[in-house]
Amino acid sequence: MNATAMDIQACDPAPAVEEQYDDAVQQREAATLGMWLFLSTEIMFFGVLFASYTICRVLYPDGFAEASRHTDMLLGTIETAVLLTSSSLIAISLRAIKLGQRRACTWLLLGTAALGTAFLVIHGFEYYSEYTEHLVPGINFGQPGPHSHAIELFFCLYYFITGFHSVHVIVGVLLITTLAVRVARGAFSAEQHNTLELAALYWHLVDIVWVFVYPVIYLVGRSG
Amino acid sequence: MNTHPDTRKAATPPVTPLRRYLWVLAALLALLSLSAGSALLKLGAFNTVIAMGVSVAKTLLVMAVFMHETEARRLTRMASALGFLWLALLIGLSLTDFLGRVPIPAPW
Numbered sequence: 001m002n003a004t005a006m007d008i009q010a011c012d013p014a015p016a017v018e019e020q021y022d023d024a025v026q027q028r029e030a031a032t033l034g035m036w037l038f039l040s041t042e043i044m045f046f047g048v049l050f051a052s053y054t055i056c057r058v059l060y061p062d063g064f065a066e067a068s069r070h071t072d073m074l075l076g077t078i079e080t081a082v083l084l085t086s087s088s089l090i091a092i093s094l095r096a097i098k099l100g101q102r103r104a105c106t107w108l109l110l111g112t113a114a115l116g117t118a119f120l121v122i123h124g125f126e127y128y129s130e131y132t133e134h135l136v137p138g139i140n141f142g143q144p145g146p147h148s149h150a151i152e153l154f155f156c157l158y159y160f161i162t163g164f165h166s167v168h169v170i171v172g173v174l175l176i177t178t179l180a181v182r183v184a185r186g187a188f189s190a191e192q193h194n195t196l197e198l199a200a201l202y203w204h205l206v207d208i209v210w211v212f213v214y215p216v217i218y219l220v221g222r223s224g
Numbered sequence: 225m226n227t228h229p230d231t232r233k234a235a236t237p238p239v240t241p242l243r244r245y246l247w248v249l250a251a252l253l254a255l256l257s258l259s260a261g262s263a264l265l266k267l268g269a270f271n272t273v274i275a276m277g278v279s280v281a282k283t284l285l286v287m288a289v290f291m292h293e294t295e296a297r298r299l300t301r302m303a304s305a306l307g308f309l310w311l312a313l314l315i316g317l318s319l320t321d322f323l324g325r326v327p328i329p330a331p332w
Contacts, residue, residue, distance in 0.1 A: 006285060029300065033303055034275040037303055037306075040303065040304075040306045040310070042307070043310070044310055044314075045308070047311035047314055052314070054319065055319070058319065073263075081256060084249065084282075085253075089253075091289070094244065095240060107256050183245060211279050212283075215263070215276060215278070223264055223266040
């Protein structure tokens with residue numbers, strides 16, 4: 001095999017269908033179904049934290065409202081906008097690979113990863129300012145007043161929920177960057193891009209989790 | 225092994241128009257400003273109702289258009305509802321306990 005033939009083989013990911021499947025449709029549906037089952041476990045993983053939050057908020061409504069006012073609503077809103085935009089970019093990148101636009105797909109994936117990184121950087125600033133305001137339970141916490149205990153509970157849940165979410169964002173950024181490099185090197189095609197679709201599903205779920213984090217962390221008790 | 229070129233072609237679902245993605249993004253950002261704006265108004269319990277309603281609307285938009293749930297087969301849609309259903313059960317049943325607790329003083 002000469003160099004040109006090897007290059008062509010490297011660029012062409014076909015045959016697309018693995019032997020346990022009847023056809024590409026079945027393969028794609030199996031992959032999507034499997035991914036959704038994994039995402040269901042992710043929903044349950046974050047769900048436990050949201051359930052704890054709900055119970056604590058029912059028990060300490062005033063304390064949670066006061067605690068939420070300590071968070072940075074502007075930064076939280078910007079982070080939400082950044083993640084929503086990144087979700088649309090990865091959706092458009094899938095559209096690009098379906099149309100055979102490899103270059104556009106690569107740049108859109110890199111854009112998605114860049115927005116994910118921007119989210120992490122903004123959140124890092126938020127964590128830093130909370131540290132300086134003595135809002136980190138167990139490390140640097142000092143909130144006077146009758147709601148001190150409830151504020152501590154709120155910030156425990158805040159760090160668990162946003163911390164685990166940030167870990168998911170880091171995984172997503174690494175995954176999407178790797179995929180962008182692979183697309184640029186000729187992997188995937190208009191016919192075969194299941195891996196990209198599954199990565200996009202993961203990223204959208206990370207976005208959906210944040211869509212619920214935003215109101216429960218940043219928007220409570222703002223009108224009071 | 226695949227011997228039918230037609231079925232391989234069918235593996236790629238129809239391409240969504242770019243305009244639809246951009247409209248959905250605009251709608252998501254509009255919903256975001258709605259939840260941020262309404263949080264600043266004194267609406268009592270409706271603050272929470274609106275905030276969660278907007279989040280559910282955003283989720284449905286992302287799932288329907290970005291995650292192509294409208295094109296997915298029924299089994300996949302059921303699987304995607306599974307996690308949310310389980311979460312609703314978890315929170316719902318936990319609340320029946322915490323909201324329904326009546327303090328009973330010890331008789332001695």
